[in-house]
Amino acid sequence: MAENSKLIAIDAEEAPSRSKRSIYPEPFASRMIGREKKPLGDLFSLSNFGVNLTRLAPGALSALRHAHSAQDEFVYVLQGNPVLVTDVGETQLHPGMCAGFKAGTGDGHQLVNRSNEDVVYLEVGDRSAGDSATYPDDDLQAVLVSGNWQFKHKDGTPY
Secondary structure: OOOOOOOOOOOOOHHHOOOOOOOOOOOOOHHHEEEEEEEEEOOOOOEEEEEEEEEEEOOOOOOOOEEEEEOOOEEEEEEOOOOOEOEEEEEEOOOOOEEOOOOOOOEEEEEEEOOOOEEEEEEEEEOOOOOEEEEEOOOOOEEEOOOOOEHHHEOOOOO
16 A cells, blocks of 8 residues: 555454553552453544444443543444343444443443353444543543543542
8 A cells, every 4th residue: 555545445354453451540440451452443534433343352341331421332242152240231232233332321231241252342432522431330531631631539639
């Protein structure tokens, strides 16, 4: 591909993985071991929404259980059987199932791979300015400032 040419299409499995496993501060970042994200939307310079091809090894989590104030999120399961954990309980998912998380509801969510096989799914989220995230199970809150997440304890002290 020529240096100035625009990327048209790729094999998603061959896309490079995100170099940093997690943007969470410790001790939370180490809980993301076994999660691999391929930021597909970034490869095409998408700015209104992001798309990740995500693989969870057995025992891995998609994220800390969280809820966004301004960002809608959507997941579509391609392979494996993750458990969706929300405020209302747990739902077993399988390939072909999808779930959406409307911004501002406060309903914390995450996927957990409790199986012995990899889980692969697409995740899509908008890139709303002024977004924030709450983490009901952890002493963590986040605010999106100029495109970067800033993390604090629930009492407001920074990590």
